[in-house]
Amino acid sequence: MTVIEILDIGLAVLVLGVAAWTIAARELFAAAVGYVAYGLLLSLVWVRLFALDVALTEAAIGSGVTGVLLITAAMRLRGTDPPQASEQLRPMVRVAAATLCIAIAGVLAAGVLMMADPGPTLAPDVARHLGETGLGNPVTAVLMAFRAFDTMLEKVVLILAVIGVWSLAADDAWGSVAGPRPLAHHQGPLTFFAQLLPPVGIVVAVHIAWVGANEPGGAFQGGALLAAMAMIVLMARVVQAPAVDRRWLRVVLVAGPAMFLLIGMIGFAVAAGFLAYPDGIAKPLILFIEAFMVLSIAAVLPLLVIGPPNRPQAGPP
Amino acid sequence: MTAATLAGLTGAALVGLGVYGLLVLAHPLRKLLCFNLLGSGVFLMFGILARKGGAAGFAADPVPQALVITGIVVAFSATALAVALLLRLFETSGTVTLNPDEQRPE
Numbered sequence: 001m002t003v004i005e006i007l008d009i010g011l012a013v014l015v016l017g018v019a020a021w022t023i024a025a026r027e028l029f030a031a032a033v034g035y036v037a038y039g040l041l042l043s044l045v046w047v048r049l050f051a052l053d054v055a056l057t058e059a060a061i062g063s064g065v066t067g068v069l070l071i072t073a074a075m076r077l078r079g080t081d082p083p084q085a086s087e088q089l090r091p092m093v094r095v096a097a098a099t100l101c102i103a104i105a106g107v108l109a110a111g112v113l114m115m116a117d118p119g120p121t122l123a124p125d126v127a128r129h130l131g132e133t134g135l136g137n138p139v140t141a142v143l144m145a146f147r148a149f150d151t152m153l154e155k156v157v158l159i160l161a162v163i164g165v166w167s168l169a170a171d172d173a174w175g176s177v178a179g180p181r182p183l184a185h186h187q188g189p190l191t192f193f194a195q196l197l198p199p200v201g202i203v204v205a206v207h208i209a210w211v212g213a214n215e216p217g218g219a220f221q222g223g224a225l226l227a228a229m230a231m232i233v234l235m236a237r238v239v240q241a242p243a244v245d246r247r248w249l250r251v252v253l254v255a256g257p258a259m260f261l262l263i264g265m266i267g268f269a270v271a272a273g274f275l276a277y278p279d280g281i282a283k284p285l286i287l288f289i290e291a292f293m294v295l296s297i298a299a300v301l302p303l304l305v306i307g308p309p310n311r312p313q314a315g316p317p
Numbered sequence: 318m319t320a321a322t323l324a325g326l327t328g329a330a331l332v333g334l335g336v337y338g339l340l341v342l343a344h345p346l347r348k349l350l351c352f353n354l355l356g357s358g359v360f361l362m363f364g365i366l367a368r369k370g371g372a373a374g375f376a377a378d379p380v381p382q383a384l385v386i387t388g389i390v391v392a393f394s395a396t397a398l399a400v401a402l403l404l405r406l407f408e409t410s411g412t413v414t415l416n417p418d419e420q421r422p423e
Contacts, residue, residue: 004320005320008320008323009323012323012324012326012327015327015331016327016330016331016334019331019334019335019354020334022350022354023334023337023338023342023347023350023351023354028344028346028347031347031350032346032350035350035353035354038354039357042357042361045324045327045361046361046364048320048324049320049321049324049364049365049367049368049377050368050371050376050377051364051367051368051377051382051385053382053383053386054360054364054382054385054386054389057385057386057389057390058357058389061389061390061393062353062357062389062392062393065393066353066393066396069393069396069397069400070346070349070350070396070400073346073400073403073404074346076404076407077346077403077404077407077413080344080407080412080413089341089343093341094341097337097340097341098337100336100340101333101334101336101337101340102333104332104333104336105329105330105332105333105334106329106333108328108329108332108333108362109325109326109329109330111329112322112325112326112328112329112362112365113322113326115325115365115366115369116369117369118369118370118371118372119366119369119370120366120370121369121370121371121372121378122370122378122379122380123370123371123372123373123375123377123378123379123380124372124373126373126375126378126379126380127373127374127375128373138375138379139379139382139383139386141379142379142380142382142383143383143386143387146380147380147383147384150383150384150387151383151387154387154390154391157390157391157394158390158394160394161394161395161397161398164398164401165397165398165401168401168402168405170408220386220390301393304393304394304397304398305397307400307401307404308401308405
């Protein structure tokens with residue numbers, strides 16, 4: 001057995017161990033923290049599958065942004081765990097559930113072991129048409145050109161989620177600043193990091209979004225990193241979240257999908273159809289759309305994490 | 318055993334763990350966490366499909382990779398909406414139980 005195989009097995013054991021721990025953890029808060037560690041370990045598994053774009057997305061969104069969401073929720077729900085005695089399951093039911101889950105995992109594992117190698121693939125098609133997009137990163141080409149429709153609809157899903165979250169605001173809180181009431185105490189280290197990190201983070205985010213055309217990276221990953229910077233300054237109260245009825249905020253939220261849709265429509269007139277790009281200028285058009293998408297993602301993710309406006313509307317600041 | 322097969326088996330085990338948590342844990346936030354475990358297991362199994370489809374100079378088929386990226390973002394949207402619903406339930410009823418008999422009437 002080679003060193004890399006031992007590392008692979010160690011990584012798999014760690015991932016499963018941390019996953020099991022997030023289920024078994026006594027404290028809700030600890031379970032949420034465990035989930036962040038789990039996400040980071042999982043992104044290493046994605047690296048081992050040679051899927052660097054997925055690894056970056058898993059680390060940024062699957063672990064990072066989802067982690068902040070779960071940790072803040074766990075803090076606000078402190079004291080609601082453990083549940084009432086009537087909700088505790090009998091040991092027999094637990095054993096039955098465990099048996100069922102082992103069966104599910106077993107069937108899936110058998111499927112994995114029987115999977116054809118090499119399996120069915122669209123990689124040759126992507127390779128054949130990659131040149132037409134002018135991009136060097138095949139995953140970005142799939143996201144922005146070959147399956148652009150999925151990506152555009154996914155941006156719409158993000159906006160629908162924001163509408164869903166905002167619609168949960170209490171009547172008297174509507175129109176006020178997004179997010180919960182501020183914490184009373186002042187957190188020195190957090191404020192320090194909120195002032196130190198964003199200049200570096202913004203440069204790295206723009207870099208990741210820009211190189212995504214040719215190397216691992218792209219609009220999602222760069223946008224998520226920008227969103228992380230926004231979340232740090234919001235959580236440290238260095239900057240106040242915008243009021244949800246601000247017109248500029250709504251323009252930023254829809255900028256990405258709107259520009260995607262607009263250029264997609266122009267495809268009817270100047271190219272093969274909806275979401276088709278004219279020959280020769282596909283790459284600049286894709287980068288143009290991505291720039292707006294980065295902006296929208298950077299606005300959508302923090303708004304989803306901080307939640308609906310939650311305090312009565314005050315006077316002008 | 319290759320790294321891809323190992324990752325696929327990890328994904329299968331994660332699906333099992335996620336379903337177990339969804340079934341036996343009562344707290345909605347824990348259920349949500351397990352829902353995410355389950356989802357990432359499914360993504361991982363899809364990921365080995367990408368790895369085994371590596372051809373034409375690509376180490377992994379880019380199409381499943383792109384679908385997984387879209388999936389991660391959509392899963393996050395669903396999680397954020399669920400957390401918002403849960404916090405609103407807690408705000409209005411003071412409890413997070415999903416058991417209708419135990420929810421205090423407004």
